[in-house]
Amino acid sequence: MTTSVQSVLPIEVEVAKPAGVEQRLLLHGVSWETYSQLLRAFDDRSSVCLTYYHGDLEIMTASFEHEKWKGIVGDLIKLIAGEMEIDYVSSAQTTFQLEYKAGGFEGDDSFYFSHLEQLRQMNKIDLAKDPAPDLVIEVDISNPSINKLPLFSDLGINEVWRYHKGALKIYGLSNGGFVDVESSAFLPGVTAQAVTELITASQSIPAYLWQRRVREYARQLKTG
Numbered sequence: 001m002t003t004s005v006q007s008v009l010p011i012e013v014e015v016a017k018p019a020g021v022e023q024r025l026l027l028h029g030v031s032w033e034t035y036s037q038l039l040r041a042f043d044d045r046s047s048v049c050l051t052y053y054h055g056d057l058e059i060m061t062a063s064f065e066h067e068k069w070k071g072i073v074g075d076l077i078k079l080i081a082g083e084m085e086i087d088y089v090s091s092a093q094t095t096f097q098l099e100y101k102a103g104g105f106e107g108d109d110s111f112y113f114s115h116l117e118q119l120r121q122m123n124k125i126d127l128a129k130d131p132a133p134d135l136v137i138e139v140d141i142s143n144p145s146i147n148k149l150p151l152f153s154d155l156g157i158n159e160v161w162r163y164h165k166g167a168l169k170i171y172g173l174s175n176g177g178f179v180d181v182e183s184s185a186f187l188p189g190v191t192a193q194a195v196t197e198l199i200t201a202s203q204s205i206p207a208y209l210w211q212r213r214v215r216e217y218a219r220q221l222k223t224g
Contacts, residue, residue, distance in 0.1 A: 023061045026145035030057040032099055039095060039104075046093070051144075052104045053151045063141060066108075069163055070139045072202050074109040076195065076214055077135070077161075080187055083218035088112060089119045091133050098127040101154045109137040113186040132156035135186055140164045149178045159185055161195070168196045189221040 035052040038059075042048045051058040062070075074090075081088050089112040097104030110133040112119050122130070136157050138148060141164075152160055153176060160171040160178060170192045171178040172185055184190045194217065202210045 022063050022066055022140075022142045024142060024145050025059040027057045027059070029055050031055075032102065035104065039097075049093070049106045049108075050095075050104070051106070051146050051148060051151070052097070052102075053146055053148075054102045056146055058145045060144075066139055066141050069141075069199070070108040070137065072199055073137050073139065073161060073163055073168070073195075075211075076198060077109075077111060077137075077187070079211055079214040080190060080218040083215045084187065084222045086113065086187065087116055089116055091125070094125060094133075096125065096127055096132060096155060098155055100128075103151045103154050105148065105151060105155070107133070107136040108139045111135045111186075127155060132158075135159045135161065135184075138162045153177055163199065166196075166200070168192050168199060170195075190218075 030052065032052075035050070035057055038050060038057070042050065047062050049060045049062065051060070078088075078090070080086075091110040091112060093106050093108065094110060095104065095106050096110075112131070113134045115131045119131075132155050134157070136152060136159070138144075138160060140162065149160065149171065153173060158173045161184075162169050162171065170181050170184055172181040182191055182193075198210075198214055198217065201213060205213070
């Protein structure tokens with residue numbers, strides 16, 4: 001039996017494609033059961049992302065601008081990792097959830113840099129027994145309704161790359177919370193400032209030249 005959005009929520013939710021900007025709806029007092037039902041209801045709509053934390057539920061529809069920056073940051077990580085010969089497994093927009101932590105999210109992109117042999121043999125992730133991704137990308141065109149950093153900490157994420165208002169910041173997990181750090185723990189030497197500059201450059205040169213520039217940056221880091 002298919003679950004519809006209207007059968008789960010007592011209000012009407014518009015889930016059509018956005019007309020240029022992120023659209024966010026924040027609901028309070030949402031049960032875990034309702035969140036789970038909504039995940040099923042939105043299962044075939046990749047432009048809709050749900051974030052749940054202690055009864056608060058944010059429903060976001062992604063815009064072209066959001067998807068563009070998400071793709072650029074994700075490609076940048078893959079290009080750098082490839083040039084530096086750093087192995088990884090991409091978990092993309094997998095839904096990660098943990099009921100006893102009352103939290104769940106779909107990152108804009110996500111990567112594992114550890115447990116790789118185990119992950120290559122897996123087709124599903126259950127955070128109750130499986131590792132969380134090491135690095136999560138968050139692209140925020142508008143201000144998010146839920147502060148996701150405490151959620152990421154609770155679910156075991158180690159590093160967050162957040163792109164907002166033309167700048168990328170890297171947050172590393174420290175003593176149970178996230179702090180703003182200069183460089184990545186998983187891509188050694190890669191700094192938030194350099195990544196921001198590379199993201200900006202992607203808008204003024206052809207894609208193949210930008211990819212070449214990213215690889216050259218990674219090559220310089222690798223050779224010291």
